[in-house]
Amino acid sequence: MTDRTATRDAAQAPVNGLRASAYRIPTDAPEADGTFVWKATTLVVVEVDAAGQTGIGYTYSDKSLVTLIHDTLGECVLHSDVWDIRAVWQRMQRQVRNLGRSGLAATAISAMDCALWDLKAKLLGVPLVRLLGAARESVPLYGSGGFTTYSDKQMREQLAGWVERDGCRWVKIKIGTEPQKDPGRVEAARAAIGDAGLFVDANGAFTPQQALHWAQRFAEQRVEWFEEPVSSDDTAGLRFVREHAPAGMEIAAGEYGYTLDDFRHLLAAQSVDVLQADVSRCGGITGFMQAADLCDAFHVPLSAHCAPALHVHVACAVPRLRHQEWFHDHVRIESMLFDGAPRAIDGAIAPDLTRPGCGLEFKSRDAAAYQIE
Numbered sequence: 001m002t003d004r005t006a007t008r009d010a011a012q013a014p015v016n017g018l019r020a021s022a023y024r025i026p027t028d029a030p031e032a033d034g035t036f037v038w039k040a041t042t043l044v045v046v047e048v049d050a051a052g053q054t055g056i057g058y059t060y061s062d063k064s065l066v067t068l069i070h071d072t073l074g075e076c077v078l079h080s081d082v083w084d085i086r087a088v089w090q091r092m093q094r095q096v097r098n099l100g101r102s103g104l105a106a107t108a109i110s111a112m113d114c115a116l117w118d119l120k121a122k123l124l125g126v127p128l129v130r131l132l133g134a135a136r137e138s139v140p141l142y143g144s145g146g147f148t149t150y151s152d153k154q155m156r157e158q159l160a161g162w163v164e165r166d167g168c169r170w171v172k173i174k175i176g177t178e179p180q181k182d183p184g185r186v187e188a189a190r191a192a193i194g195d196a197g198l199f200v201d202a203n204g205a206f207t208p209q210q211a212l213h214w215a216q217r218f219a220e221q222r223v224e225w226f227e228e229p230v231s232s233d234d235t236a237g238l239r240f241v242r243e244h245a246p247a248g249m250e251i252a253a254g255e256y257g258y259t260l261d262d263f264r265h266l267l268a269a270q271s272v273d274v275l276q277a278d279v280s281r282c283g284g285i286t287g288f289m290q291a292a293d294l295c296d297a298f299h300v301p302l303s304a305h306c307a308p309a310l311h312v313h314v315a316c317a318v319p320r321l322r323h324q325e326w327f328h329d330h331v332r333i334e335s336m337l338f339d340g341a342p343r344a345i346d347g348a349i350a351p352d353l354t355r356p357g358c359g360l361e362f363k364s365r366d367a368a369a370y371q372i373e
Helices: 003-010 065-077 085-095 104-124 128-132 152-164 179-193 208-221 235-244 260-268 284-298 308-315 328-337 364-370
Strands: 017-032 037-050 053-060 139-145 170-174 197-201 223-227 250-253 274-277 302-304 321-327
Touching: 017 065, 017 328, 017 364, 037 065, 037 104, 037 328, 037 364, 053 104, 065 085, 065 104, 085 104, 085 284, 104 128, 104 284, 128 284, 128 308, 139 152, 139 197, 139 308, 139 328, 152 170, 152 179, 170 179, 170 223, 179 197, 179 208, 208 223, 208 235, 235 250, 235 260, 260 274, 260 284, 274 284, 284 302, 284 308, 302 308, 308 321, 308 328, 321 328, 328 364
Parallel strands: 139 170, 139 321, 170 197, 197 223, 223 250, 250 274, 274 302, 302 321
Antiparallel strands: 017 037, 037 053
8 A cells, every 4th residue: 555545545534334213202291382282302313433433413303314314315425435524415415306405304414414523523533613613602592482381380480490590691482372362471471581582483373464463562571582473484474574573673584494595585585684593404514504604695693493402513603693592392302312412501502622523422321212113
């Protein structure tokens, strides 16, 4: 073997192992928002191996992803060089062209991409944020829950805990299941948090006119963020609400953005004051950074949606980041099943710079009780 050949081989790190598994974790209480009811969350975990290291990624999606990853996306990743993540990402996008790049395919690609970035950083022996390049040391949080199935007492205790215990500057509640009850729930939320910022999320439950009606009512309690007042597919409806909303109330959407075009449509239509993106849905670390660059080009703030343990490194690296959603379900699951999951300190989370990669270790033994065969 020549020196040149040896150097080339040492510079390569082909993926030689890939595993995916699904877990269904029951909620700790009944949960609902303006358009959906659920009693469990499905976590899909991906592990990729190369050069003696293992990278992990995950998404919150459906158990069918395990087959999609093994049978469809696996050939794009196995034997590929870990250093060439962008090329692998593009191959996965082409592989699902005829399936559709959104929805399940996007969440599967997201988990795979996150695992590859984790693996790459581990091979270099650095925290992922060091590889990406830090723009900030920590990420501000807003507490998120307040499900429409909660009693006022449950909701008040949850919201007050985020403000008093975790130091969150903002909290968010769900609305829209029974709209006539929402003004009272918003008033109860305001009483629980004092002067902290108050957000509401309708998950697309309203028409534009209905949303505007409720926005005027919520302004009485100084609600400053109205998330998905109408479906995020209705860019014109979102813009209508945004243009007529009370002063000081921002309109947000984007959590269901799966491709860069999804985000471009929202931004080009001037439909949002703040764009949301979810690393577990939008194409992983690669897709999230693309969405962040698009926000930068449009001069619009970015908010990271859910999955805080998965976001913390990339959220510290991108421009215009406003905050991270500290979502009750995912905080609970990540603290249960991942060693190294971040903890809220003074209303923020920060990467653990003593750990390489994303800083997480999956507790497979603890998760075994929830695994879907």
